[in-house]
Amino acid sequence: MVDVPEDMPELAAQAHATHVVVVGAGIAGLVAARECAKVGLRVTVLEAQERLGGIVETADVGGGPVDLGVTCWSGRTGAVDALVGELDLSDDVIAPRDGGQWIAGLPGGAAAPMPADSIAGIPSNPWAEDVRRIVGTRGAWRAYVDRLRPPLTIGQERSLGRLVTHRMGRRVRDLIVAPPSVSGFGVDPDDIDVEAVAPGLSAAFTRGGTLSGAVGQLAAHERPGLRSLRGGMTQIVDRIGAHLAQLGADVRTGTPVTSLTATEDGRWHVETASAGDDPAARGESAPVDAPPLEDAHAVIVATDEATARMLLAPLTGISTASRSRHRDTVTLVLAASALDAVERGPVMHVVPGSRAASGLVHESARWGEAHGQVVHVWFDRADGAGLARDDADVIAEALAEASALLDVPLGDGDLVAAERRVYALSLPAAALDQPAIRAEARRTPAGLAVIGGWVSGSGLARVVGDARAEAERVRRSVLWGAEGASNAGSR
Ligand SMILES: Cc1cc2nc3c(=O)[nH]c(=O)nc-3n(C[C@H](O)[C@H](O)[C@H](O)COP(=O)(O)OP(=O)(O)OC[C@H]3O[C@@H](n4cnc5c(N)ncnc54)[C@H](O)[C@@H]3O)c2cc1C
Structure with missing residues (x-):
């Protein structure tokens, strides 16, 4: 009492x-x-x-405020929106102008948009053109087996990666599900809890009996989006x-x-x-x-x-x-007109192991707010290897990765300014x-x-x-x- x-x-x-x-x-x-x-x-x-x-760090890079670490938040819990409201910052909240997500490092060095109807990368329709473009016809056939197999209760398989491999095959796991998991969280999809990353999927799967059908049901519901703050x-x-x-x-x-x-x-x-x-x-x-x-x-x-x-x-x-791991993050401010017309992105997830970088966000294309062209490139190096490397070295590597991932020629002459930070990356x-x-x-x-x-x-x-x-x-x-x-x- x-x-x-x-x-x-x-x-x-x-x-x-x-x-x-x-x-x-x-x-x-x-x-x-x-x-x-x-x-x-x-x-x-x-x-x-x-x-x-x-x-959460904003610095003056190339003549204006640029976020170096955290750039945005998810409206999922409402907690940050409430905080931002209390702090009288709601008028500066912005939504993405372009929410496009792509996958780079596909076989043959190709890149393609993430399948539109998907959750955590799991596609709702294995035969959709944007799925077939990534996994090929063989991969689509294998993913279609999900529709033919007897259902498996999620209670038996909590791992996102293993569930997808079992139901839809390795190509869907490696080429669609793994890239956003590793570039976003630094975590292999085998170590991700499917119910935590896609709440409601297990119930929908148990009801309907197929994974792609469950994704189709959930994808129909609107999910809260990302927001950021004008000015950093x-x-x-x-x-x-x-x-x-x-x-x-x-x-x-x-x-x-x-x-x-x-x-x-x-x-x-x-x-x-x-x-x-x-x-x-x-x-x-x-x-x-x-x-x-x-x-x-x-x-x-x-x-x-x-x-x-x-x-x-x-x-x-x-x-x-x-x-926790370390995320080696480079913020590039560029003056390259080629970036105005880039087709890819603004978010680029990378097939794990295909390139040095884990991911990239073309921030100015995403929010349409930054001064100049702002691009983030990050590297997740095993056991902290490479963290002691020279900043100039890592910035040059980030510029080369940005050029390859966005498929535009970028050189030293396009670089206005750059900052590198190494942050601890916690598990999601x-x-x-x-x-x-x-x-x-x-x-x-x-x-x-x-x-x-x-x-x-x-x-x-x-x-x-x-x-x-x-x-x-x-x-x-x-x-x-x-x-x-x-x-x-x-x-
Ligand atoms: C590169 C990167 C980008 C991210 N981007 C996003 C994003 O866009 N959106 C999003 O929602 N999440 C993002 N995250 C995840 C998000 O950053 C974190 O969940 C959140 O910012 C962590 O906040 P925190 O206060 O727990 O830790 P931190 O921000 O790490 O704060 C810990 C603080 O403790 C201090 N400290 C450490 N040791 C001591 C000591 N001995 N004595 C006193 N102080 C000490 C540190 O200096 C630091 O200031 C990102 C993470 C990383 C690594």
Whole structure:
């Protein structure tokens, strides 16, 4: 039974005396910090880098704002739309001008549009011209076997890749289903949960008995689209940062957290890299005279997976082995008139193993908003191989890949500016082992919460909703003592 104080000023004072530390100021940490600060909790945000936002990063490249990491969000959960509305940014929301998706690296180096009637790449009609163009007549015949085979219940096969191989054959799996899975999520389709990536497909399959028929039923329903922000996604970060300042939160950049320990009086001691440490690790602008950090009543860990595991391992026994990969991303700003008339794209998925790049988005063609021609090219290199390579080297490789993938001549003379970033890429919620990772991460003692793409499943739509829900749980726990922040076994 929760003891509700009658005297609300007393509750406000209690809130102000309650200190919550948020470790990491990516979108997850910022959303959670704002939720806590809103109700009057004393919030400190500690961010390792010199800027807020994590993978949400907009920079001036070639004379205007360009998103380098996150470029858009899915309207699927409504969580980001709600946030953008609260931050008074709705007038700057834009929808894609061209939502076209293509597959490159097909046999013989060909490229073709993704089949129009498909879900997660699974076609609804194996004989459709846009399917046959990719898998050939032999592949279409094999896919048609799906219509003749006795049904298989999805309960027996949760893997998207294996299900498609079984029902429609390897060519559909390798040439249509694998490219968007690997270029979008960095995950092989065998490791994707079909029900998570296509909710409702299993029920439709069980009802109708064929996979292509199930896709046909679901594809008929409208799915929520993508949105972006005119002027760059970092506006979300800037607005939350300003809101946090108004609410009196203490936001410290250049302050990496190195350890968390439980104190004897039930609080959390948060250790940061100190003034004497290597400035490169610590951040040049870390306030040398920043007030000492008070122990916290609750800590919300909102970093990338590897760092979160390092911080949590001594407290929870969680494994330090991270499943996240790295995505080596190059943003090219080009002045090439040939790009105005390009036929392919704007999204290019690549058949895994056929080229160096995993994918490309011709952003200016997609949104019609950017200054100049903006193209993103990314590489998912096994075990981080190549991450230490020179920026100039990787940018030259990205330019060559852009030229090949879009089938337009592009050379150094067309390049106005370029930026390279390496970001940690978390598993999507649709990954088969993601629920286990989430459960493992959330086995935390009271007063300790974990959020971020690696726990919720990557993608702003999930990260934002999850950060809000966890912050609400922490808020309740520190203010009312309800439920405790420990969630072992509760989710
Ligand atoms: C290249 C790329 C493009 C993407 N594009 C999209 C997209 O267009 N749309 C979409 O919906 N999703 C996209 N995603 C997925 C999406 O970015 C993530 O799900 C989301 O941005 C992750 O936010 P986060 O707050 O969990 O993590 P992050 O943004 O990684 O934030 C973690 C923060 O913790 C900080 N930190 C790390 N260690 C410490 C420490 N020791 N102490 C203090 N701070 C620390 C980091 O510096 C960072 O700021 C993309 C992912 C990648 C990799």
